[in-house]
Amino acid sequence: MNRNLNRRDFIKVMGLGVAALELPVVLFAEKKSGRKKPNVLFIAVDDLRPQLGCYGHKQMLSPNIDRLASEGVLFTRSYCQVPVCGASRASLLTGVRPTKDRFINYNVWAEKDLPGALSLPKHFRNNGYHTISNGKVFHHSNDCMDSWSEAPWRPKGPWQNYLLERSKKLIQKNQRGKGPAYEAADVPDNAYFDGMIADKALSDLKRLSDMDKPFFLALGFFKPHLPFNAPKKYWDLYKREKIDLADNPFRPKGAPDAALHNWGELRAYEGIPPKGPLSDELARTLIHGYYACVSYTDAQIGRVLSELDRLGLRKNTIVILWGDHGWNLGEHGLWCKHCNFETSLHSPLIVTAPGIKGGTTTNALTEYIDIYPSLSKLCDLPLPAHLHGKSFVPLMKDPNLPWKEAVFSRYYNGDSVKTDRYRYTEWRRENGTKYARMLYDHKTDPYENINISELPQNKALVEKLSKMLEKVRL
Secondary structure (H helix, E strand, C coil), rough: CCCCCHHHHHHHHHHCCHHHHHHHHHHHHHHEEEEECCCEEEEEEEECCCCHHHCCCCCCCCHHHHHHHCCEEEEECCCCCCCCCCHHHHHHCCCCCCEECCCCCCCCHHHHHHHCCCHHHHHHHHHCCCCEEEEECCCCCCCHHCCCCCCCCCCCCCCCCCCCCCCCCCCCCCCCCCCCCCCCCCCCCCHHHHHHHHHHHHHHHHHHHHHCCCEEEEEECCCCCEEEEHHHHHHHHCCCCHHCCCCCCCCCCCCCCCCCCCCCCHHCCEECCCCCCCCCHHHHHHHHHHHHHHHHHHHHHHHHHHHHHHHHCCCHEEEEECCCCCCCCCCHCCCCCCCHHHHHHEEEEEEEECCCCEEEEEEEEEEEEHHHHHHHCCCCCCCCCCCCCCCCHHHHCCCCCCCEEEEEEECCCEEEEEEEEEEEEEEEEECEEEEEEEEEEEECCCCCCCCCCCCHHHHHHHHHHHHEEEEEHC
C-alpha cells in the first residue's frame, strides 16, 4: 500500500470501480427517458481571491463574473483546502482532504499522491460525458490523463508569457531567468494565454453543441497568477492614484513566526527586493497589475459565457467558477498565498444550474471538497465512496439551511479550522507535538490583526477547536 494512502482511503478507493460498473445502467436510463444530462462548464481561475464586484469590492471591474453571480448562487464563505495551486486542485479534483503526506505543495501530482483515485472529470467521463481540459486544470497537464476524452490542451510557450521580449524591446531578466513581476503590452486579448484559452473554448463549444452527449468542459485561466501580465487596455481601466494599499500591512499582534513567510514566489521576479517590505509605489503597481489581470480574465470568461448563450446551451449547462485559493496583496506584510490567514484561504465560488433560482447568496460555510459531490448530484451521477465532502445542492435551493459547523484547511504543518465566528490554526511537528498556534475572532477582528490564542479566557475555546482539528486530521 502506498504510504500516502491511509487504510480508510485505500479501502474506499478500491471501491471506486462501482461507479464505472454503473455506466451502462446510467446510459440506458438516459436513453430511455430521452433527457440529456446537463452539461458542465468548469471554470478555474489561478490565484483569484474574492476581489470581485459581486463580493462587495466596488473598485473592481469584473462585470462578467458579477453577472454570473446574479444568475446563480454566490457562496460568500467558501474555502480552499490548501493555499497553493497544485495541492488545492488535486484535493478539489479528487474530493479528498490533504494530509501531512498528501497534497502538500504547488508541484503535486494527484495520481501520485492518491494512486487509483477517481478524479471528478474521470467520474463524468465514466458516466457518458465528453470531457475536455483547456489551460491549467490539474497543475500538471498530464496528471490523471485518463480523465479526459481528448488530450489536455495548453497554449504553447513559456508560462510567464512575456510579450515585450518578442519585440524590439527586450525585458530585463534576473539570474533565475525571471522577468519583471508585471507587463502591460498594447496587444489584443489573445496575444496572452488567457485570450488563447477563451478562443479554444469558443471553438470547442461549437463542436460540443453538435454532439449527442453531454460535455464537461474545464477551462483553467492563468491570470491573475504572477507575473501580472495583461493587455494595456485592462491596466487603463484603473486610475493608479485611486488604488488602495492594504489597511493592515503589519504583522498581527502575537502572531507566531510559523504563520508568516518571506513571499519567495514574488521575490523571485526581477525588480523585487530580496528582503524587507515593498515601497508604497511598487506595492501600488503590483496591486494595479493584479486588478488588471482580474479584469482581463473576467473579459475572457464573458466571451465564453456569451458563446454559451449564443449556441443555446445555457439552459442545460451548469456553470461553476472557482479560484484555487486566495492571495495576499500586502495584508500582514505578506504577498502571494502560502499561509493560513483568511486572505489565503477564502476563495470565490459561484454556481449556476438549471432549475436553481438565480441571484441567490448563501453565507453558509462551504469548502472545495464539496464541489465534487455537488456537481455529481446536480447531474444525477452516483457518489463515489471515497469523497470527503458534502453536496451543497440543498443549500443552493435553500441558502439559509443549517449547514456545516466548520470547514478545514492546511498548509504544511499548519492545520486550520474556520467556524462561524473564529479561525484557529495550530502547527505540529512530525511527532505530533504543537509548537505554535493562533486564534482570531472574526466578529470583532475580521482582518485577523490580533492573535488571541494565548489569552487565559480563551483556553477552553482553543481546546475545543483543537479537538475539532483532531477529528479531520488524517
